[in-house]
Amino acid sequence: MGKKQLWMIIAGLIMLNCLTIAFFLAKGTGAGGTAINDEAVATVGKQSITRQEWLNELEKRYGKDILKELIDQKVIREMAKKYDIKISDQEVEREFRLLQASNSAFNQKNQLDEKRWKEQIRDSLLLQELLTKDVIISDKELQSYYQKNKDLYEVPEIYHLSHIVVKTKDEASKAIKELAQGSSFSALAMEKSIDEFSANEGGDIGYISDGDERYPESYIATAKKLKKKAYSKPFKIDDGFAIIKMEGKTSGKKYSFNEVKKQVRRQLALEQMKTPASASSFWKEAKVDWFYGKNKETN
Structure with missing residues (x-):
């Protein structure tokens, strides 16, 4: 089995x-x-x-x-x-x-x-x-x-992420400004993210690791630089611009x-x-x- x-x-x-x-x-x-x-x-x-x-x-x-x-x-x-x-x-x-x-x-x-x-x-x-x-x-x-x-029997480093995806750089900048002013990441995801599936979950996309084909490689590259509960600057993806938040990380073994x-x-x-x-x-x-x-x- x-x-x-x-x-x-x-x-x-x-x-x-x-x-x-x-x-x-x-x-x-x-x-x-x-x-x-x-x-x-x-x-x-x-x-x-x-x-x-x-x-x-x-x-x-x-x-x-x-x-x-x-x-x-x-x-x-x-x-x-x-x-x-x-x-x-x-x-x-x-x-x-x-x-x-x-x-x-x-x-x-x-x-x-x-x-x-x-x-x-x-x-x-x-x-x-x-x-x-x-x-x-x-x-x-x-x-x-x-x-x-x-x-x-190898577990890669696993990142638990949330994201907000918007169509334009200007929308991403506005979202970053609202986050800086204390707005809730999950609330903004529900309100602004064009990824409806994750937006319904407050932007939560769960656990991803190197080689995960569901998301661009830039997600992992960006996640590796983030501390827990921190969010990234907007970065370009095929659907527009993404902002990711580090919900948690599990070390590889x-x-x-x-x-x-x-x-x-x-x-x-x-x-x-x-x-x-x-x-x-x-x-x-x-x-x-x-x-x-x-x-x-x-x-």
């Missing part, structure tokens, strides 16, 4: 967690325990959509997947406890940084918070350890793989073989497996009994 597969597992878990929140919010009750499923959650002219209709549709579309995700989470943790498998905070942090550096999923303010991401990463790594707990790979093989794939040895072992062991990485293979052992088939439907 490579980075893309791991990322798909984590992204899938996170998507289902979002759906879970929406699903159970819909099952709320009013003051004193009174059911509020007849409450209108939307109106279209004189027609309304009740909470119960919304709930029914959520259950119809996502109910099985949400329930399966919740079961998988408990199965993973139960089996990890049974086999005394643990994932260190250092491993979670390292995987988080590697994913952060190699995926564009961390490019919006409205993404789930860091704690939630790390919980999903920990569960994913626990599952990998469970699936490969009986696989033995020699140190020679591990060393060989590491030497050939060192770049997989090259992980040694000993630091990532367990990770390399999981990688090689999972590549040898012919079955998909799924917690479903532990359902019988965990004695799962569920609404959609009592252990008969696990896909």
